[in-house]
Amino acid sequence: METLFPFLHWTNLLIIPGLLLGYTVHELGHALTAYFLGDFSQVERGKITLNPLVHVSWAGMVAFLVFGLDWAGFIAFLFFSLGWPKPLRVNPQNFKRGYLDVCLVALSGPAASLTFGLAGLMLTLVIAATLVYTSGVSTDQVYPFLFRVDNTLPSTLDAQALSIAFTGYIGVTSLWLTAISLIPLPGLDGFAALVSLITFLRERKRKAQPRQPAPAQHPLMLLNQYHRRNNAADIHFKAGAEYHEAQQYEDAIARYQQAIRNDSNFGPAYINLGLAHLAQGNRQRAIQSFRGAVQRADDKKSQETAWQQLHELSEISPTNPETAKESMVEMGAAPWTDTQPRPNWVHLGLGSAALFVCALLLYGYLVTQLLGLLKA
Secondary structure, three states: OOOOOOOOOHHHHHHHHHHHHHHHHHHHHHHHHHHHHOOOHHHHOOOOOOOHHHHOOHHHHHHHHHHHHHHHHHHHHHOHHHOOOOOOOOOHHHOOOOHHHHHHHHHHHHHHHHHHHHHHHHHHHHHHHHHHHHHOOOHHHHHHHOOOOHHHOOOOOOHHHHHHHHOHHHHHHHHHHHHHHOOOOOOOHHHHHHHHHHHHHHHHHHHHOOOOOOOOOOHHHHHOOOOOOOHHHHHHHHHHHHHHHOOOHHHHHHHHHHHHHHOOOOHHHHHHHHHHHHHOOOHHHHHHHHHHHHHHOOOHHHHHHHHHHHHHHHOOOOOOHHHHHHHHHHHOOOOOOOOOOOOOHHHHHHHHHHHHHHHHHHHHHHHHHHHHHHHO
């Protein structure tokens, strides 16, 4: 079996930590860049998270595990039709600079992978220098403990295997992900960056020549654009918010209802509809609207805000009609405009800090174990 398939070896499993970290860093690079450039759908899709299962390309992971790092570049091409690529899911209309920002988002993933890979290799070199200086052995003796060497492969999951998995493989895997993602073929970041840049330049040229006819639909459909919702619903929602601020509640209610008809999952429209009903002193219709947000909204922020409104409304006692009406009018006087979803920065920060502490403990343990092996 090993003669027919020499690339099959249990040590291929040592790539798993590098893949999980590499994919997470790569996809977080895309998601955070898109978020800060204006595409808030990344939060709704749960992409701004440290959970590696959200980011991993399973077809790509299988290729790496079966064929190892030496064959991954070749096998990548075979997996294009089987789902290796994870196309960008962004909408150019969410960005101020349109397709130029799409290009930046496409390149941010490879840039994050490249930075992480170089940092991993730098850490590996620091550990190697520490081992050589402390134990007094040669670099050739240290090398098999940090990188895979075929004639000295570990036979069990010992300190050498763990060291390879969390040092050399961390950096090399991220560099492989960088190289593969930059291939200019459909579905990969290199293709998305190239096409979006060409589209941006064409649009700028067309603006300089406004009499030119509009071109046919561009090939950026391959980016798998993610539309938060249709334009009609958003237009009605914004118009309703303007009427709401002007205290023209009947017109605001009509606009919010029209937005919901165009998009039955438009959470902010349900909430503002409830607030407008409150401003008119209509408690029951407000409750129905907030419950609609809880049941149908497709974003967590709207659902959480709806529950909060229901809670505040429950604290208003209906036994005193005049006081209750004044409180409801005060609650619904202004529309809810803080509708953009936001990442849970606290969880992200705590998770990053926990990973950092675990990394310090792990590398301290590995260096200690390797020093014992080298001096023995």
